[in-house]
Amino acid sequence: MIGPLNHVGIAVPSIEDAIKPYREIxxxxxxxKPxxxxxxxxRFAFVNLPSGQVELIEPYGDNSPIEKFLLKHPKGGQHHMCFEVEDIYAAKSYVEERGASVLGEPRIGAHGTLVIFIHPKDFTGTLIELMETPKQISGPAHSGDED
Incomplete structure (x- = not known):
């Protein structure tokens, strides 16, 4: 059911400031780009690594969940871990049947695919994001129309 770790989300007061150590160090x-x-x-940006991504997330607009996180952790910190799943609706049913609390309904996330979040109380204080594995886009090199 669970696929690979896709990214770790880090809540930050400023994406631009948070990018600096990844570049400079x-x-x-x-x-x-954010x-x-x-x-x-x-508001988000991804730091692309050979084995996954770090998602830098800052508040955007009113009632941002990141703003609430930063009130408790003013310098920022780990916000969530994200794993890929093949089918978000099947994954939602699967975790709910096993007693996990899903926060809301599937919605479009930062990768443009459906996501859900599992309450931190079910994972030793860690917010878990499940995202539907992005579908490969076929283009000229992958269309099967080559000679």
Missing amino acids: FGITDIT KALPAQGV
Whole structure:
């Protein structure tokens, strides 16, 4: 049911400030431009690593869940871990049948796929995000139309 670890989400007061140590200390240059996801009250950027991603998340708009997190942890910190699943609705049913508390209904997340969150009380204080594995987009090189 559970797939690979996709990313670790880090809540930060400022994405621009949070990017600096990844660039200056680790020399990472593959970092996405920050984007807003108003429906979830966040602005985010991904630090791309060989084995996954770090998602830097800052508050966006009123009632951001990240704003609430930063009130408790002003410098920021680990917000969630995200695992991939093949079918978000099947995953939701699976974890609920086993007693986990899912926070809300599936919705579009930062990768453009459906996500759900599992309450931290079910995972020793860690918020878990499950995201539907992104579908591969076929283009000219993968269309099967090659000679």
